[in-house]
Structure formats: C-alpha cells, structure tokens
Amino acid sequence: MFRSLLTQRLQTAFDKAGITVPDDFTPAVVLASDTRYGDYQSNAPMVLAKQMRTNPRALAQQIVDALDVTDLCEKTSIDGPGFLNFTLSPAALASHLLKSVTDPHLGVPPVPTPRTIVIDFSAPNIAKPPHVGHIRSTFIGDSLARIARFVGHKVITDNHIGDWGTQFGMILHGWKTLLDTAALDANPIAELLRLYKTINAQTKADPAVLDTCRHELVKLQQGDPENKEIWTRCVALSLDQLRTIYAKLDTHFDHYLGESAYNDKLAPLVDDLLAQGIAEISDGAVCIFFLDLEALADKPCIIRKTDGGFLYATTDLATIDHRINVWKADEIWYVVGAPQELHFRQIFEATRKRGQHANLVHIAFGSILGQDGKMFRTRTGESVGLIEVLDESIERAATVVADREGFTAEEKATIAEVIGIGAIKYAELSQNRLTDYKFSWDKMLSLQGNTAPYLINAYVRTRSIFRKLASATDSGATGSVASYTPPTEVTITEVTITDPAERALALKLAQFAEATHDVLIDHRPNTLANYLYELANAYHSFYEACPVLRSEGTMRDTRLLLCQTTSQVLRTGLNLLGIQTTDRM
Numbered sequence: 001m002f003r004s005l006l007t008q009r010l011q012t013a014f015d016k017a018g019i020t021v022p023d024d025f026t027p028a029v030v031l032a033s034d035t036r037y038g039d040y041q042s043n044a045p046m047v048l049a050k051q052m053r054t055n056p057r058a059l060a061q062q063i064v065d066a067l068d069v070t071d072l073c074e075k076t077s078i079d080g081p082g083f084l085n086f087t088l089s090p091a092a093l094a095s096h097l098l099k100s101v102t103d104p105h106l107g108v109p110p111v112p113t114p115r116t117i118v119i120d121f122s123a124p125n126i127a128k129p130p131h132v133g134h135i136r137s138t139f140i141g142d143s144l145a146r147i148a149r150f151v152g153h154k155v156i157t158d159n160h161i162g163d164w165g166t167q168f169g170m171i172l173h174g175w176k177t178l179l180d181t182a183a184l185d186a187n188p189i190a191e192l193l194r195l196y197k198t199i200n201a202q203t204k205a206d207p208a209v210l211d212t213c214r215h216e217l218v219k220l221q222q223g224d225p226e227n228k229e230i231w232t233r234c235v236a237l238s239l240d241q242l243r244t245i246y247a248k249l250d251t252h253f254d255h256y257l258g259e260s261a262y263n264d265k266l267a268p269l270v271d272d273l274l275a276q277g278i279a280e281i282s283d284g285a286v287c288i289f290f291l292d293l294e295a296l297a298d299k300p301c302i303i304r305k306t307d308g309g310f311l312y313a314t315t316d317l318a319t320i321d322h323r324i325n326v327w328k329a330d331e332i333w334y335v336v337g338a339p340q341e342l343h344f345r346q347i348f349e350a351t352r353k354r355g356q357h358a359n360l361v362h363i364a365f366g367s368i369l370g371q372d373g374k375m376f377r378t379r380t381g382e383s384v385g386l387i388e389v390l391d392e393s394i395e396r397a398a399t400v401v402a403d404r405e406g407f408t409a410e411e412k413a414t415i416a417e418v419i420g421i422g423a424i425k426y427a428e429l430s431q432n433r434l435t436d437y438k439f440s441w442d443k444m445l446s447l448q449g450n451t452a453p454y455l456i457n458a459y460v461r462t463r464s465i466f467r468k469l470a471s472a473t474d475s476g477a478t479g480s481v482a483s484y485t486p487p488t489e490v491t492i493t494e495v496t497i498t499d500p501a502e503r504a505l506a507l508k509l510a511q512f513a514e515a516t517h518d519v520l521i522d523h524r525p526n527t528l529a530n531y532l533y534e535l536a537n538a539y540h541s542f543y544e545a546c547p548v549l550r551s552e553g554t555m556r557d558t559r560l561l562l563c564q565t566t567s568q569v570l571r572t573g574l575n576l577l578g579i580q581t582t583d584r585m
C-alpha cells in the first residue's frame with residue numbers, strides 16, 4: 001500500500017536527518033486533496049515544526065533531502081506552508097499493477113496485528129418479523145465482517161436473536177387460544193406476528209388479558225413443560241424462516257446464540273456482581289451505578305428488577321463474558337441502531353468496572369425514511385417487511401432486464417436477483433451509516449449514478465473485453481450466463497503506463513488497499529462503496545480514451561492488464577459489500 005510505504009520512508013528520513021520525533025508520532029500520509037500537486041500528501045513537517053518550534057518549510061526541506069523514494073515517486077515537492085506532496089512514478093504504478101494482478105488479495109496487505117473480533121449484527125426478535133430497519137444492521141454487519149476477514153482479522157459473527165423477550169407471554173396466550181395451524185405451516189413468522197398483534201390489541205381493551213399473558217410468561221420462565229415446548233417450536237420455526245432470508249442475502253453467521261442461551265448464567269452473574277460490590281441493591285432492584293461519569297451519574301444500569309426478573313442488559317453482560325472468556329474476543333462490535341446508544345454505554349462501562357479488557361464498539365446507524373421524509377412504512381402504516389422489500393426489488397430489477405436480448409428466462413431471473421438484492425444492499429452501504437436516508441426504488445435501481453446496477457454494469461463491461469478477446473482467439477463461443485466461464489486471462493510480464501487515463505486508473509486500482517483498510521478505522525463501508533464508484537468512473541474514462549483490443553504490443557498488454565485488474569477489484573470489492581456480480585447483463 002503506497003500510503004504505508006511513504007509513511008515508512010518518512011520515518012527512515014527522520015532518522016537519517018537526525019530529527020528526533022516523539023515516540024508516539026507517526027507521520028500522517030493521506031491521499032492528496034488536490035491532485036494537481038501530487039497523489040499523496042503529508043502535513044508531518046508542519047506538525048513536527050510546531051512541536052519543535054522551528055520553521056516548517058525548512059524542516060520539510062531537511063526531510064526531503066534525507067528522503068529516499070526514487071523507486072516510488074517521480075516527484076516530491078514542498079508546497080504551501082510546509083506540505084509534502086508525492087507524485088508516484090509510472091514505473092512504480094506499473095510494478096504494483098503487475099504484482100497485484102496475481103495476488104489473491106489484489107495488493108491489499110494484511111493488518112500487522114490480527115485481532116479476534118466478534119461482530120454482533122442483525123439480531124431480530126423472534127415472533128416479530130425482521131423489518132426494513134434490520135436491513136441496516138444486517139448489511140453493515142455482514143460487510144464489516146467480510147472486510148475484517150479480508151484484511152486478516154479473526155472474525156466471529158454471532159446473531160444475538162431476541163428469543164426470550166416479554167413478547168412471549170402474548171405469543172403463548174395467542175398460541176393457546178387463536179392458533180391457525182395451516183397459517184403457521186405456510187408462514188410461521190407471519191402467523192406468530194398475527195398472534196402477537198391480536199393479543200396485544202386484546203390486552204389494551206381488557207387488562208385481565210394482560211394478567212393472563214404475564215402469567216404465561218412466568219410459567220415459561222419457571223420451566224413449565226407445555227409453555228417450554230411451545231416456545232421451542234416458535235423459535236425453531238422462526239429460525240428456519242430467518243435462515244432462508246439470510247441464504248437469499250448470502251449472509252452467514254458462525255453462531256446463533258440468542259438471548260435465551262444465557263438464561264442460566266444470569267442469576268449467578270448478578271450474585272457475583274453483588275458480591276464484588278460492582279452492583280448494589282437499590283429500592284429492591286439490583287443496579288450498577290456510574291456515579292463517577294457525569295453523563296451516566298443518574299442512569300444506573302438495572303440488572304435485576306424488584307420482582308426478580310432479569311433484563312436485556314443482564315443478558316448482554318453474560319454474553320460479553322462468553323465472548324471474552326470462551327471466544328477470546330479482543331473486540332466486540334455491535335451493529336445496532338442509534339436509539340440503543342445509552343444501553344451500550346451502560347454495559348460498556350459495566351464491563352470496564354469488571355476489569356474486562358476488550359474493545360467494545362457500538363456501530364450505530366440512523367433510520368431509513370420513506371419518500372415523504374418520515375419513517376419508511378407501508379401505505380397502511382405498518383413497518384415494511386424485509387422479505388417483501390427483497391421480493392419487490394428483485395421484481396423491479398426484472399423489469400429493468402426484461403427486454404434484454406440473448407438471455408434465457410432463467411438467466412434473466414438470476415440477473416434480476418443479483419441486481420435486485422445488490423441494489424438494496426448498495427443503497428444502504430453507500431450511505432454514511434449515521435445519517436437517515438430516503439428509500440428510493442428509482443434511484444437505487446438506476447443504471448446511472450452511484451448505484452449497484454451502475455457498478456455491476458461496469459464489471460460487465462470489463463468482462464466483455466475478455467469475451468471479445470476469447471472469441472477473436474478461439475472458435476468464438478460467447479456462452480450463456482449459466483455456462484459462461486471467464487476466458488483464460490492474459491498473462492503479461494511487461495507494462496508501461498503512458499496515457500493519463502491509464503495512469504489515473506492504475507492509481508485508483510492501487511488505492512483499493514487504502515479504501516479497504518480505511519473502512520475499519522470508523523466502521524464505515526461507504527468508504528469502500530465510494531471508492532468502487534470512483535474506480536468505475538476511472539474505468540469508463542479510460543475506456544473512452546484508450547482503445548484496448550485495437551492497440552498493439554506492450555500498450556495492448558498494459559491495457560488488458562488494467563481491464564483485468566479493474567474486473568477483479570470490482571468483483572472483489574462488491575463482494576466485500578456482500579454484493580454479487582454477473583458476467584453479462
């Protein structure tokens with residue numbers, strides 16, 4: 001990665017020039033904000049000069065005099081108040097291109113110190129359908145898991161399903177009085193939801209029903225065999241259906257340890273926290289207080305209610321024990337909506353009080369809005385079901401490819417699925433996760449702009465060059481989508497980069513490394529999405545400016561290699577966002 005190479009060279013230059021820098025100082029090298037001056041820039045001379053109370057430009061000159069970057073840069077300049085600007089040489093870009101094309105990681109270096117990271121995402125509640133709000137957690141979590149693995153971390157994905165909430169009191173009562181077994185067989189999540197909603201409405205009208213539900217819940221918690229059996233069936237049925245959705249989304253979990261997995265850990269955990277003095281009894285409840293923290297001073301974390309019941313927070317503390325003690329987690333990432341921020345602050349602080357060492361991160365996100373700028377809902381005011389959204393997206397994508405020629409109906413269906421699911425994922429992942437965004441079918445399915453169809457189409461264009469190449473060299477079979485195997489790619493050993501569009505594309509391709517690593521700094525997949533969009537644009541400009549198959553010799557080789565690497569980076573990059581590609585569309 002050019003950025004870290006330049007960083008290392010700067011550090012060597014400090015030594016060589018006898019500049020003593022503070023122990024914790026790493027010179028920041030970033031992509032140039034103004035590419036007229038160079039490809040990368042560093043403000044290190046300014047930062048150091050301030051600390052050393054000396055002239056930044058003079059210090060910059062001292063650094064440049066000691067700097068050896070002849071193998072990387074054609075130009076190094078000092079600009080403005082003391083910026084260093086680096087312009088990579090065509091030879092360095094060419095050799096990077098040659099190396100990365102055969103590298104399974106496409107030139108993305110592994111992290112120096114891999115960590116064990118547990119990623120907690122999706123986690124819908126049983127007996128309530130996963131709705132469009134779960135989109136964000138599922139897509140962001142899956143993408144972060146893919147990227148963290150790609151750069152060499154050990155990643156454990158865990159779906160902390162809400163399978164033990166108070167909603168089960170209503171489900172149990174509904175099951176016993178209202179169950180429609182045929183409907184349950186047909187669509188268990190929908191039937192469970194109907195039970196929940198009907199009983200919930202009844203409780204509003206008649207408080208006696210609420211008492212019955214509470215009673216059913218207590219019986220379940222005390223291990224009543226009948227209620228336990230109903231509960232087990234509800235969980236199993238819901239999980240089956242959830243797994244079908246995840247398969248469709250190509251999202252996989254290493255574990256499905258729902259809330260109920262920790263039931264028998266809660267009582268001993270609370271006792272232990274009391275014995276250690278970390279928790280205390282307050283008005284009959286057991287609480288952890290954070291009096292030393294201004295923001296939480298009046299917001300204790302309750303871990304046992306006065307009636308003896310345990311809470312969401314108690315389960316989360318027990319879950320952390322498991323992840324740290326059994327899985328040896330160095331980090332736990334929670335991809336959960338912003339409204340739960342207080343909950344996570346409390347359990348993170350409680351964990352700190354317990355002396356547990358793991359880096360806990362709440363990766364929050366905002367809401368998905370409808371076109372009217374309000375919460376995204378169906379016309380009847382219900383929250384939108386995830387399955388319905390996926391189906392609708394695939395259907396709409398099908399109309400986009402309906403009139404394409406040269407595809408069988410089956411091929412078109414496959415393409416519609418790739419584009420439909422890709423479009424929804426990309427609409428999510430190209431956003432800054434903290435901002436609310438408007439859900440717009442027209443925008444996300446458009447072939448123009450920063451969309452999945454646009455990027456998948458860019459990938460298709462890279463493939464079409466190789467199809468033409470293959471048909472020019474062998475019998476000319478282009479193959480169908482299903483039977484199509486990419487033609488043997490070119491093996492090239494010599495590359496020269498001359499045209500500015502070639503250079504711009506080669507530089508973008510090399511920056512796949514920075515884009516991928518940067519996602520994990522602040523857990524934002526949109527960094528990678530935006531990079532891929534820029535790459536697709538660079539490819540289009542290159543494609544306009546530089547004929548590939550009609551060129552000759554080393555120039556043709558170089559251009560083929562640029563096409564090949566673009567193809568690989570687009571496919572791999574989209575895959576890191578959980579998005580599949582198709583070779584033709």
Ligand code: ARG
Pocket residue numbers: 120122123124125160161162316319334336
């Ligand atoms: N089931 C919860 C919900 O839908 C999310 C769980 C998130 N994970 C956790 N460890 N608390 O709101």
